Amino acid sequence: MNPAPVITIRDLWMSFPGKQAGEEIHVLERINLEVTRGEFVCIVGPSGCGKSTLLNIIGGFLQQTRGEALVEGQSVSGPDPRRIFVFQENGVFPWLTVTENIGFGLSQKTSGERAATVMHYIEMVGLTGFEKSYPRELSGGMRQRVEIARALAANPDIIYMDEPFGALDFITRIKMRSDLTRIWQAEKKTVLFVTHDIEEAVQLSDRILIMSRRPATIQEDVRIDLPRPRDLDSSGYLERRDHVFHAMGMSLRVGESAA
Amino acid sequence: MSAALAEPPVKREDPAAPYEKHREPHAWLKYALPVVVAAVFLVVWDTLVRVSASEVFPRPLDVARGIGELIQKGLLLKYIVASLFRVTWGFGLAVLVGVPFGLFLGWFNRAYEAFNPMMQILRPISPIAWIPVAILWFGITDIAPIFLIFLASVFPIAVSATAAVQNMQPVYLRAAQNFGLSRTELFRRVILPSCLPQIITGIRIALGIAWLVVVAAEMIAVNSGLGYLIIDARNAGKRYDLVVAGMIMIGLIGLVLDLLVRRLETFDEVRWGYANRR
Numbered sequence: 001m002n003p004a005p006v007i008t009i010r011d012l013w014m015s016f017p018g019k020q021a022g023e024e025i026h027v028l029e030r031i032n033l034e035v036t037r038g039e040f041v042c043i044v045g046p047s048g049c050g051k052s053t054l055l056n057i058i059g060g061f062l063q064q065t066r067g068e069a070l071v072e073g074q075s076v077s078g079p080d081p082r083r084i085f086v087f088q089e090n091g092v093f094p095w096l097t098v099t100e101n102i103g104f105g106l107s108q109k110t111s112g113e114r115a116a117t118v119m120h121y122i123e124m125v126g127l128t129g130f131e132k133s134y135p136r137e138l139s140g141g142m143r144q145r146v147e148i149a150r151a152l153a154a155n156p157d158i159i160y161m162d163e164p165f166g167a168l169d170f171i172t173r174i175k176m177r178s179d180l181t182r183i184w185q186a187e188k189k190t191v192l193f194v195t196h197d198i199e200e201a202v203q204l205s206d207r208i209l210i211m212s213r214r215p216a217t218i219q220e221d222v223r224i225d226l227p228r229p230r231d232l233d234s235s236g237y238l239e240r241r242d243h244v245f246h247a248m249g250m251s252l253r254v255g256e257s258a259a
Numbered sequence: 260m261s262a263a264l265a266e267p268p269v270k271r272e273d274p275a276a277p278y279e280k281h282r283e284p285h286a287w288l289k290y291a292l293p294v295v296v297a298a299v300f301l302v303v304w305d306t307l308v309r310v311s312a313s314e315v316f317p318r319p320l321d322v323a324r325g326i327g328e329l330i331q332k333g334l335l336l337k338y339i340v341a342s343l344f345r346v347t348w349g350f351g352l353a354v355l356v357g358v359p360f361g362l363f364l365g366w367f368n369r370a371y372e373a374f375n376p377m378m379q380i381l382r383p384i385s386p387i388a389w390i391p392v393a394i395l396w397f398g399i400t401d402i403a404p405i406f407l408i409f410l411a412s413v414f415p416i417a418v419s420a421t422a423a424v425q426n427m428q429p430v431y432l433r434a435a436q437n438f439g440l441s442r443t444e445l446f447r448r449v450i451l452p453s454c455l456p457q458i459i460t461g462i463r464i465a466l467g468i469a470w471l472v473v474v475a476a477e478m479i480a481v482n483s484g485l486g487y488l489i490i491d492a493r494n495a496g497k498r499y500d501l502v503v504a505g506m507i508m509i510g511l512i513g514l515v516l517d518l519l520v521r522r523l524e525t526f527d528e529v530r531w532g533y534a535n536r537r
Contacts, residue, residue, distance in 0.1 A: 061433055081439035091434035094531035095452040104448075105438040136531045154438065 004073075006158060006190050007035035007058060012067030014053055026215035027053050031067070033209055033218055037157075040184055040191045042201035044244065045211030051194045052088070052162050054211075058192065059085045059160045071158070081105060083158040084151035088166050092135045092146045098122065099131045101146050105154035121149040124183060141172040145179075152183070158190045165200070177203050181228055198248065202241045203230055210247050220247050317500035322507065325500035334488070338505075339512065342473050342484040345401060349408025350469045356409075357416030357465075358458060362450070364417070365424025378414065386411035386472045390479050404476035404484075411472040412465035419461025423454035456524070456532020463520040470513045485509050 014028035027050040035041050045051045056062040057069055060079040069076045071083065079085070084105070092101050099118050106114045122128055125145040135143050144164055151159050165173045177200060184191060195201055201208045202224055210220040222244060226236050301319050308318045317325065329335040364371045386407045393403040427450070435449040477486025485505050492501035524533055 059437075061436075079433070079437040079439075081437065083437075085433070085437050087430050087434065089428075089430045091430045093431060093434075093449070093452070095455070095528045097527075107444075134527055134531065 004037075005034040006037045006072060007033070007192065008068070008070040009033045009054075009058070010068040010070070012054075012057070012069060013065045014050065014057065014062075015065050028057075028064075029215040029217050031216075031218060033221075035190060035192060037190055038188050039207060040193065040205045041207045041209065042193045042195060042205035043209045043211060044195055044198055044201045044248070045216060046213055046248070047196050049211050049214055049216040051196075051211050051216070054216075055085075055160055055162050055192065055194045059083065061085070081154060082156050083160060084154050084156040086144075086147050086151050086159060086161045086164045088163040090140075090143050090147060090167070092143050092150070094135045097132050097134055098127055098138075098146055101135070102149045102153050104150055117153050121153045124152070124186070125149040126179065139172075141168050141176060144168065144176065148180070148183070152187060152189075156189065158192065161191065161193045163195055164193075165197075166195075173200070178229065180204065181230075185228065198244050199241060202237065202244060203232065208244060210244065222247070315497055315499050317503055321500040322503045325498070325504040326507070329488075329501065329504060335508065338483060338485050338488050339508065341481075342477065342486070343512075345404045345476075345484065346408055346466075346469050346473050348401075349405040349473075350412050350466060352405075353409050353412040353416055353465060353469070354462060357413040357461075358420050361417035361420025361458075361461075362424055362454065365421040365454075366450070371421065371425075378417070382414045382418075386468075387475050390476060393476075394480055399481060401481065403480040404473055407476045407480070408469045408472050412469045415465040415468065416458070416461045419464070420454060420458050423457035423461075424450065426457070427453050452528060456529045459520070459523050459529060462523075463517065466516055466520055467513070470509070470516060474509055485512075 009031050012028060012031040013026075015024045015026045017023070018025050031054060043051045043054065053062060057064045058071065058076060060076045060083075071080075085091075093104065096104065099122070102121055103114050103118045106117060109117070122131060125148055127142065127145055127149065130138065130142065135146065138146070148164070165176050168176065181204060193201075193204060205224055208222040208224060209218050210222065211217070212219040222240065224240055226234075226240070230237055305318050305320075308316055326335065329338075364374055389407055389410055390403075393406050397403040397406060431449055431453050432445075435445050440448060473484065474486035474489070477484035478490040481487060482491075485508055489502050489505040492498040492505065524530070
């Protein structure tokens with residue numbers, strides 16, 4: 001494993017202008033984090049804490065107020081095709097078929113190469129038979145698979161995922177998690193995954209960054225050194241899950257008593 | 260397949276498909292009812308004219324004979340072609356100007372702020388009000404009605420294109436930016452296709468207006484076309500059978516034009532933009 005971090009965030013702050021002039025809403029405070037190449041890192045935190053904001057800054061869609069966001073040693077200046085974002089609200093293009101969506105980022109390739117890559121990923125995410133379907137003909141889970149396949153097909157170094165399974169039903173989510181783990185093990189990409197679902201984070205990641213309430217900072221860095229596929233009944237899993245639950249529950253109570 | 264756990268793995272061609280069966284036993288009603296309504300309308304019309312003993316207003320059969328007379332004289336086809344010719348030019352120019360201009364206003368907010376107030380003042384002026392101006396500028400030529408049709412249809416087209424860009428889902432733009440598209444690619448591969456459903460709706464509304472306006476313009480500004488047929492039949496001998504014949508032809512052609520544009524809405528590339536409409 002490469003010891004040099006792929007993503008480095010140093011003393012990052014973010015605030016948005018408030019409703020009244022001169023007023024500022026502080027969302028992120030003093031964020032520091034590092035992600036190593038090939039790591040699967042989850043960011044969890046209470047809803048509205050600013051974890052999506054943090055991911056959008058790292059992804060290049062937002063500009064931080066101050067501090068540094070470095071990816072591959074370079075300051076982030078905008079979205080980059082080497083790092084693909086998977087959106088919570090599903091960014092699959094409804095006017096393109098499954099095949100055309102997955103091949104969207106491959107216009108530089110020859111049509112033969114493109115077809116082969118698209119086929120490979122259609123198979124990997126389990127959409128064989130739906131190549132010519134339009135997104136409106138697919139279920140929510142299948143649409144999210146299309147977006148993940150589109151991200152993978154572009155062969156990025158990093159994939160950012162912003163609550164990608166947030167809109168899916170319970171059973172579909174569980175299936176998507178195990179599929180994502182399988183795909184990640186095959187592809188060895190660096191993944192930065194935002195979620196408010198603690199179980200999801202413990203099932204998926206190598207490491208969990210727990211964010212506090214707003215103004216949010218990284219409160220704890222938990223290593224999940226469990227073998228994959230993960231046994232959700234094992235004591236190791238339950239221990240770590242309870243630890244994260246506890247860490248977030250405690251912080252809620254402390255926040256309430258302080259306020 | 261995740262769906263397999265919860266539901267049988269059928270390909271969901273149409274969300275309404277499971278309900279289709281319930282309608283089948285009465286499918287013939289879909290065609291029979293409109294025919295019944297039209298028949299009742301004709302009977303009522305005929306009865307009213309007979310009861311009122313009008314000497315001027317025609318009965319349905321008189322109108323049918325009127326249409327036959329127009330076909331025999333070769334006037335009907337000639338006038339239809341004349342009207343369609345004007346609509347084609349005026350409407351075609353409106354699409355060519357309105358779509359790019361509307362997209363431009365939707366994309367550049369400064370331009371929108373600059374042009375929108377002026378457009379909102381020009382838009383509610385009925386094209387009929389422009390007739391004297393059109394005659395002054397272009398005389399009794401084809402240009403006058405073409406100009407009026409252009410004016411009437413360019414605004415709805417531009418407005419729908421502007422709204423389409425402004426209402427575009429931000430996630431499509433961000434996804435496209437993520438893949439490193441150039442400006443022209445972004446326009447061609449994302450902005451235009453995402454706006455197409457709404458642009459087509461604007462085009463459909465505009466074509467309806469254009470067909471209304473050509474008839475009005477032809478009554479005053481030229482001496483051919485279906486509008487001219489109506490006003491000429493009245494002025495030259497109170498031939499109301501021909502007046503109503505002209506009206507019916509206008510209605511039928513309007514229907515055909517709308518059906519043609521509606522076909523655009525059924526293409527796979529735009530169908531996502533129309534919520535469950537058949």
